[in-house]
Amino acid sequence: MSDMNATAPRVPKRVAAVILNSLKGGVVPRIGLPYITVGREVEIRALLTDLDLIADGGASFRFLVGRYGAGKSFLLQTIRTHAMGENFVVADADLSPERRLQGGQGQGLATYRELIRNLSTKTRPEGGALGLVLDRWVTRLQDEGGDGILERARASVANLEELVHGFDFSRMLMRYLQASLEGDDEVKSCVMRWLRGEYRTKTEARTDLGCSTVITDDDWYDYIKLIAAFLTNAGYRGLLVLIDELVNLYKIPNAITRQYNYEKILTMYNDTLQGKAHHLGIIMGGTPTSIEDRRRGVFSYEALRSRLTQGRFAREDMRDMLAPIIRLHPLTYEELLVLIEKLGQIHAGYFGYENTIGDEDLVAFLKIEFGRVGADTHLTPREVIRDFIELLDIAYQNPDTDISALLRDEGAVTGAVGAPATDDGDAPFAEFTI
Structure with missing residues (x-):
């Protein structure tokens, strides 16, 4: 994923604002879709x-x-x-x-x-x-x-x-x-x-x-x-x-x-x-x-x-x-991973800070989302996106917060973080319907 970070296109500030505000509000932005389209x-x-x-x-x-x-x-x-x-x-x-x-x-x-x-x-x-x-x-x-x-x-x-x-x-x-x-x-x-x-x-x-x-x-x-x-x-x-x-x-x-x-x-x-x-x-x-x-x-x-x-x-x-x-078939676990990585880059670019969320944090976040009760039938991309932007907003407003620790604490509550991978190395929640 580090390669993608290096080559990610810069999103104009006006477009980034529309993307983040619309997605956090649960609606589709009218502009900027190519920056966040996956799958x-x-x-x-x-x-x-x-x-x-x-x-x-x-x-x-x-x-x-x-x-x-x-x-x-x-x-x-x-x-x-x-x-x-x-x-x-x-x-x-x-x-x-x-x-x-x-x-x-x-x-x-x-x-x-x-x-x-x-x-x-x-x-x-x-x-x-x-x-x-x-x-x-x-x-x-x-x-x-x-x-x-x-x-x-x-x-x-x-x-x-x-x-x-x-x-x-x-x-x-x-x-x-x-x-x-x-x-x-x-x-x-x-x-x-x-x-x-x-x-x-x-x-x-x-x-x-x-x-x-x-x-x-x-x-x-x-x-x-x-x-x-x-x-x-x-x-x-x-x-x-x-x-x-x-x-x-x-x-x-x-x-x-x-x-x-x-x-x-x-x-x-x-x-x-x-x-x-x-x-x-x-x-x-x-x-x-x-x-x-x-x-x-x-x-x-x-x-x-x-x-x-x-x-x-x-x-x-x-x-x-x-x-x-x-x-519409559900987005795969891997596609959601790419999507939230893009959102992390857009958020950092808009607010002007260095994006320090690592691959492990992204995976931990998705494990928490998929670890919810009923996630196998009710979790949708809209909810995942909204939760992730909320996490980014909280981290930005509280710069002393350690996101990795925050995710570990939340994961301990849901029992999601640390779940074993499947035999083929895929994320354990990839088969869930979203």
Whole structure:
């Protein structure tokens, strides 16, 4: 591990602060993920393969399944960062009681608004990139030169008119172009508001834009498909949509409402597999229960269960990474060891002290974590990370503290430190599920 210490990349202080504060708070940082990513190579490779399909005009749909704290949201954010770096536009949203895929009080539209609010690109990774995307389209048309910019624009959006709601969507794009050429910021703002789904009534939209339609709870997904198809005109490779916390659909008390939401998932799934969507990738994240529970989960909807159930040839040691459901396997003991070593380096770099935590201390810390009662079924990377950052914070605030002694004392309480290694020399807790 000493070699890694010597070659570890220096993490900018602002990024280090976000990493440490987010992880200690139990949430995934929006930036700096490459500095702390370990393992998950198989899953990342499988999901990045989908990006090539999306760029070629196809579509993909995946479920990412993992227990709370197992790294599901972390992996989604890692894919988000990769996709933006490859010139994709990414939109992400967490479902909640107020944000669903379908709902009687606009919960589906609320999810659409959240996705558009979080629309991100490489140059605007924090979200709010809708205006940037539209302006890039206008600039590309202007850079082509000549007088027929409106004709070129109509030609570039002609293919969209064949899609559901494509005529109104194309009209709004043309209004934005004309307003840009005329310097009419008010109309540009109105078009942006329309595209964000913020017009509540058709009368309001007709008054401002002369358009008799608005994006609604029932048809918002059609506009996601339109945006995905449009993005290539602006020079992007496609759209990746990340929807996390499917457990909030599982928690819907009304069975009929749940079924409507699962029906919307089925529509998205069928669209991507049947070629009805283009340049669009969708990844949904959920817990095993929210997917596989046959009473309230996704599998309670028979049409989805029959499509998603694992085949008979896949095994624990031989997974099908081309299947629609990717199940997150636990991080290994060795991967966690590398992860906490990286965190130790980031912490020392941020607070400006020499990192003196040795390999023995790291191993002792993990033995304590795995020595807890119930660790074999309930310990997750989130808890390990949070405990380790707490340990680093305490050691920094109490410079006279001997971390090795602290770990020895705690290990004596749990009975973890000093546990014998297995015959093959591996750590004794490597086989535990995390």
